Amino acid sequence: MDLQTCTKAGLLSAIMVSFSAYPLHTQVNSMGEERGVVCATNLGSDFTACPQDFTHHALSMSSLHSATSECESSAQQCINDVSVQVKQDYYTFFDVDNKQTVKYEITIHPNVYDPMGKLVKAGDKTAVEIQPTNYEVEATEILAEIAALKQSIAKKFTLEIDEDGNVTEATGHSVSKRKEKVAELCLTALDYTSVDVNCAGAINTAIDNAVASEAGFHALMSAENKSEGIVKVTSPLNSDFSTLNNRSSFRLISEFVDGSELVLNVRVTGEVVEIVVNRDASITSEGKTFTHAEDYGTSSQRSFREAQRVASSQQIPKRCEQPTFDSTDWVVEEVITKNYPNGRTEVTNIYRQEDIYLTYLQC
Structure with missing residues (x-):
């Protein structure tokens, strides 16, 4: 939220307090009363549209008062006695x-009665449009800006989602199938660090869109709706779009079906979004941090996808298959061969037993 928006928000709060009781007496003096009304159709339910006939409405808000003449006659000089009223x-x-x-001056002549209570002359009211003060004009201009801002915000938070998952704001900003790309490419936390799939690219683009618009935020936070792998996407304290958009930094956590979690630290500087994997908070399916896995390797995996990532990773060390390993009850799920530029070839076996996977190098 920039300074202008913040200032408008503060003005809105102050103005709503000031005008919440309208129609109200803004000033009372011996000569009469000063009233006003804020009329609008897009400032909320507390306000209504302006009347079609300003003059008639202004006149209806003033009432005739009474005056008594000391004369017992309807002569003009007796009526003039109360002209000061x-x-x-x-x-x-x-x-x-x-x-x-629009401002009116309403002149009110009273009903004039004689000392016996007899009506000598009926009162009347006339309205003349006059120039409003600069403060009154400025108040309307500020309220009009706030109304426009309110409509703009309402459009940003009005989303349409089609059957293909495309998310569109009423402003026209859209994010096409962003959550499907994340869902297709990211099935386990280690997918983000892998060069075999573009999970990182999909998530990074989704985060860029989440920071930029409500449509993008909705697409990112609802990624689990279209995914077989992602269970939940959360931001700190269940932040909403307005919170993410205005934070200089936040943490995004993606939880996957196999139990792994990807934690990303996001920092926003101007229009630049910096995204870094938190390796000490992200965990594999067996609960080891990325840092620990990259230093010491993993003992097992809870999903075939994670086993593939471990097998093809150059950062996670793998153990050689020991002669004592009894593979009788294990099924070879896949054999992965990697050829390196220096001519070295690495072959890894992925074994499965029910929902547990082991990755061993052929040494």
């Missing part, structure tokens, strides 16, 4: 929809 009311329309401020 003529009042001027003021009524202002803060018309947010049309960005205009």
Whole structure:
């Protein structure tokens, strides 16, 4: 949220408090009363549209008062005795929809009665449009800006999701099948560090979109809906889009079916999004951190996909298959051969027993 938006938010809060009781008496003096109304169709349920006839509405908000003449006659001089009791009311329309401020001066002549209570002369009201103050004009302009901002935010948080998973904001910003790409390419946490699949590219692009728009955020956070591997995607304290968009840094955690977890540290600087794997927080399916696995290797894997990543990884050390290993109850699920530029060939067997996998080098 930039300073301008923050300032507008603060102004909205202050203005809502000030105008929440409208119509209200903004000023009372011996000559009359000053009232006003904020009328708008896009500021929320507390406000209504402006009346079609401003003059009629302004007149209806002022009432006739009474005055008593000391004369027992309807002569003009007796009526003039109470002329000092003529009042001027003021009524202002803060018309947010049309960005205009309309102000009226209402002159009120009282009902004049003689000392016996007999009506000598009926009162009347007349309204004349006058120039509003600069403060009143500015208040309408600020409210109009806030109304426009409110509509813009509402559009960003109005999402349409088609059957293919494309997410589109009412503003037109869309993210096409972003969550499907993550779901297809990322089936275990180690997929992110692998060069065999572009899981990292899919997640990084999804994070870029999540920071940029609500549509992107929704696509990223609901990736598990389309995935056979991802169980849950969470951000700190269940952050929503507005929180992610305004944080300079946050942590994104993806939990996978095999029990592995990928933790990414994300830092946003201007329009640059920096994404780093937290190797001390990310874990394999057997609960070892990425750091530990890369230093000492893994003893077993809980998914075939993770076993493939271990077998093809140059960062995770693998053990040679020992002569004492009894493979009677194990099935060879896959044999992976990797040829290196220096001419070296590495062959790894992946064994399976129910839902447990072992990876051994042929040494």
